[in-house]
Amino acid sequence: MSSGSQVAERAAEESVLEQLCATLFASLPRHDQRRKGVEYLTGLLRATGRKSIRNIALAIGDQATEQYLHHFICDSTWEAVPVRRALAEHVWRVAPPRAWVVRPLLIPKAGRHSVGVGKRFAPDLGHTLNAQQALGVWSAAEDLTAPVDWRLRLSPAWVGDAGRRSRAAIPDGVRAESELECGVEAYLGVARFRDRPLVIDGRGHDVGTALTRLRRAGAPLLMRVSGTHRFTAPLLGPDPLSARQVMSALHAARRPVAGHWPLLAATSRVHTPDSDDLVLLGIGSAGHTWPTQLWLSNQPAVPAADLVRTSLLLPRVDHDFARYADRAGTRDFTGRSFAGWHRHMTLASAAHTILATADARTTPRPVTLPQQRTWHP
Template sequence: MLDGRRKSIQPMAERLPDGNMQALQQFVSQSPWDHAPVLRQIAGKMTSALGPEAWVIDDTSFPKSGDQSVATSRQYCGALGKRSLCQVGVSVHAVTDQASSPLSWRLFVPPDWDDRNDDRRRRTGLPTQVGHVEKWRLAIETLEELISWGLAPQVVVADAGYGQSAAFRHALRSRDLDYIVAVRGDETAHRHDAEPEAPAYRGAGRRTLPRYRTDSVALYELAAAGGRRAFRQVTWRQGSRGAMRSRFRVLQVRPAGKIPRALAAADAGGSAAWNGILPSETLLAEWPPDASAPTDYWLTSLPPDTAIRRLVRLAKIRWRIEHDYREMKHGLGLDHFEGRTWRGWHHHVTLVTAAHAFLTLRRLDPKVEAPA
């Protein structure tokens, strides 16, 4: 939290009175302290202070100049806007319109780090039991961790990188977690009154799963049906430039996507529980006044009679996580860590999370005087 542009170990140590870089290096990169109990304490304290309205999931990239840091690979790097060498961290944040805070993190391990004979795994201390897992699965693991810590589940919010996955939405439903997630307009679905039919069983082989007799259509077509008159104006919060408002529509749809039968069966408690049909969901669509067609879409497990202002507030609340990432990177050095180890990366993001939590609590403290 001190002044200084770089927040890697050497420049930070040089700004301390004793300048003991070796001690700081040892504490962050080699010391065996467990980061999980620290994050658990931070998560509990911040949840009590914030009273979150949602848990927001996202991921952020850490650009690297070489491929020897743990889980570094050539992949899409959001910080640079292109494919480049980087690490990617998945995080879950407690969020309100006024404040937010990261609760826990997962480091994404790319497929090229799965080779157990890769010498990089040994040098970086990557645990043998850790391998490549899709980002949406890391998010689910993190949510399960938060619940195991005794935190009350909140509505899960995520961008289309997660929302497009029918498997991710199914995993949330199977855990009784409500969600509102962004999707693309070309995602297909059936109208709410479409009914799947199962072909008659002929007494041999596996039963054929039910199927729809009508073709699915893109969400943008379903949303645009009825024109602008089907949309209503909603104001969801006050921004720095005044009231934030746009036009929205809510309707029920039946998503046309599929998820692996084995995944569905595992979550549902057996293959007999899965009929191959995704459950109906509520579609929220936005058609700004200055646009020629709807522009943004969200699917949610919340019922269609949920107040539309609440749906819009939750869908739009994801802006807070971008604020967190910006503050943690620009002010606290989230992406400045130059160590290479699995332990060091987790220690670093935990310490940055603690610093961010401290600053957030200071801002929320009514006794703190505003700067002149």
């Protein structure tokens, strides 16, 4: 990158930082807390290497700075939730989302004392590792995606251990959840913005329970499902069929997706024992085995092309996470407390938003969305 580009990038980041901080920390009751919030966020943007509190302090101050920033994140009294709401409202104004994408995040850990840490299977790596697992809620538009909320998934071993709960200061109402359940609850927590659909990967999980929860909440959904999940398709007879069987029967009904050639799509109305207003979406690519992806929606009036376009926000979020996570310090919190983890993740999300917004202003992206990287049903 040229020096001129670096100067323009830094100037854009400073401009977005100033604009965001004007409202982001309004809920913090004291002036010194608001000042520390700005300093921590500035340090996340400026620090090189791992975004530990020590490196953040070195980027903006000295050893005394490290001490009070550690207290600000790990031991202070300010609440992360109002700050996240302010962040979500800011992102909504800057780039209104097409959907909320819920994405799992594994954060590898060396020890066993960080809140929520345990043995977690990493699908991308194909093995189990010692890690925290969280579900992030991402505001997803074609030109900007950013995480605006987080839910830390805790295992029964954590929520059932009084000593662990006390040491990490886990609130009484926090309970053990499955990955999909955790993701759905994270989405439902963005209550003020629930008119946008939830986009989530439900393969390998209890889809029925999630459907019931979302139906009761009146929430729109687009969920990736496995080919073995079973439905009743009224036009194909009374017997339950796998999702793959339903879409295989619609091979001749595939249609090109406008603006996304060589993608093809087909839809079928399907039922489950508890839901009778669902649409199964098949997506494939010309010249490849059909179908290559299967999605379930509770929005029967939405055209197939719009559902496909919305599904493509999932790889866009994956792409942006890979691009900004290390720069924003998303995986770098080293404390052990539940509240400290949430405070750091809130400010790391704000840092991600600043970086992504600044990049969008200096190097606008084309409107064409990326195609899915993984095509296994």
